[in-house]
Amino acid sequence: MQMQIFSRHMRKLTTGAAIALALLAAHPAFAVTPADTLVEGFAIDDIITMDPGEAFELSTAEVTSNTYDLLVRLDLNDTSKIVGDLAESWTVSDDGLTYTFKLKQGLKFASGNPITAEDVAFSFERAVKLDKSPAFILTQFGLTGDNVTEKAKAADESTFVFTVDKPYAPSFVLNCLTATVASVVDKKLVLEHVAPVTPSDEYKYDNDFGNGWLKTGYAGSGAFKMREWRANEVVVLERNDNYHGEKAPLARVIYRHMKESSGQRLALEAGDIDVARNLEPGDLDAISKSAELATTAAPKGTVYYISLNQKNPNLAKPEVVEAFKYLVDYDAIGSTLIKGIGEIHQTFLPKGVLGELDEKPYTFDVAKAKELLAKAGLADGFTVTMDTRNTQPVTGIAESFQQTLGQAGVKLEIIPGDGKQTLTKYRARTHDMYIGQWGQDYFDPNSNSETFTINPDNSDEGKNKTLAWRNAWDVPKELSDMSKAALLEKDSAKRADMYKSLQKAVLEKGPFVIIFQQTEVAGYSAKLKGFKLGPSFDTNYVGTVSK
């Protein structure tokens, strides 16, 4: 009995010691990531699928661009230009309808299969026929399930011919081809994994073009291979030794799902991760002060704006629209709420895009705003609501705007909700005001120009649900016409000028108070070399990083 009690105590003691040891071993100071592996803390809960023909999410854009190749890519030194990736060269026919791409010779997929024009044609075909969210980037050139095999076809082993329906600006077409939906997949490999589908009215084809398999599978040729994706947990990339460009110095890249900024910061400080990707201003500030850590930033093509629904009789008055543009405390917001994660920006084209215009005519001016409100017959102010998604920095900006509007006598009621609630209301045009962000669908000025300046049918039944439509803004015809003409302008310089004058017009009259352009930030261990963020979410390349 004595012995038993003793041994029980002993067991407790040893367990205690073991736990203490385990805790010691887990002490942050000992945590270090492997020398050949890059570990990033990143909120990857938006990933739904890894199929480049279907994925249209920010995190997936990064993974796809690192694991697949495209015909052409953005020139990172000057993002208004294009460089070849798989394509060695390309020509545009005189009528502006036919694009002929010559592929580089002797390239191989990660699987070992050769890359041919057949693969490119198949990639276009499956993206168009699957018709998922990003397919419009290709179908806007007149591609349909019926004609895609004719319009996007392989002339021979290394020549791919792409025919568009109108003489678009070549810069527009090429910019669209840099989108991840145009990624080239390994036809042979994918065809081994297609699943049969019963054709229906919505989907006329008898197989899924490998969509089911590619959800978690991989058939690309990029700098890395996608080895594994476990939802809300991890994405593992492995070096592709068949890559045609410079081989990546690191053998592996691991994206660990981490949602909270503070959690990422603690893990980075402890050395559990090499890069923290979703930092808020406060945490970013603390990291930038540490000697062992560094930060980097890159402007992204997303603008945050407040829009005024023109169905509301008060908000429809041009003086009110102008007054509201004077009632945002741009300087204070820029130096506090979005410090490090955004830059004050008032035009609809983000910096870095062809035709960008860096003009900031509006400043915080209550007197001027009051004068304008008085001119509109609303000297005593009025009450208005704003639908606000309950995430930062949007709520912070909304609260600041609430205070500054109050100074001019306008009472703002914030209606909070999650992303789905606010967006549903916004898309149904039943809001007064909305604060949100607009990210470019593809890296071309038309993406934003179209949404801000085109609204062919302003009735509730309108089919083209652009931001102008959502806010019931009956866009002046000359603006819409100019936006459409810019799409067909062959001379890039002239095209840029057209977008500049469009931005000036929207800046002056549009019911959009554009506040800032998002800057993507990352904190990383100073041991990393060559870590950089690109100008868009699909140009955050990890192939150059070494330790």
Added chain:
Amino acid sequence: MSTAPSQSRREWLLSDRPQSRIQARLGRAYMTWLRFSSNRLAVLGLLIIIALVLIAIFADVLAPHDPVIGNLAGARLLPPGSPGYLLGTDDQGRDILSRLLHGSRLTLFVIVLVAIIAAPVGLLVGAVSGYVGGWVDAVLMRITDIFLAFPKLVLALAFVAALGPGIENAILAIAITSWPPYARIARAETLTVRNSDYIAAVRLMGASPFRIVLRHVMPMCMSSLIVRVTLDMAGIILTAAGLGFLGLGAQPPLPEWGAMIASGRRFILDQWWVATMPGIAILIVSLGFNLLGDGLRDALDPREAGQ
């Protein structure tokens, strides 16, 4: 006053032969107060609550700054003790002290309204159920059971989600979820008195069941109900703060304490005071109500005091 000049006021109150009804009642109240005030912690609780009420009344005078308009550019996230900002400022550059002072109004508003809505409902349901008995009792108590079956906060969350966020709806949701325990207590008290002689006497004199419940049963339930409501107030504050924290209670820019903690959570690593100060306020006020409730139970309900 008809007191004999030879008696001191204390003796008059404590007289075991009261001359009038008023004297008897005042005497009883005085005894209760004596029992209550002998409990130092209970007096502390009472003082906290009195202070809360005074702060709520005079918030406009006491607050050094505007609670909703901040100085975003010049005074954001200042630490406590900064000149002009005793408890520091939050992420919109608003004075935390002023927000706490004004927030006390919201807290009181919530407590008072919940008590006004929930306590009478619970009392009525419990008293009727206990007095009438039979299938009425069964139906009312099963409904009470249904409400009791869910955790309070979860049920409140569901109601607010259905009604839409906002402080009025939060109050309604908390009231809806907090009446069942009062009904249970009132029913238990009613069961102990329903067969007593005085009830039989008033019934013989022809009093209607309505009058009996209202005038002769309910008053007997009051003391234990008051104790229970006071003890629950801390819970009500926490539930309201919890709803505010989840963004379902008071909406910006209202300085509701729970919502203040939620907005300060993002800065907890570097600017601890933004979330801590409202947390301390909630702690103090909840503690105050708990101490007061404990003291009240000892004073009002001598039967339970020794347990």
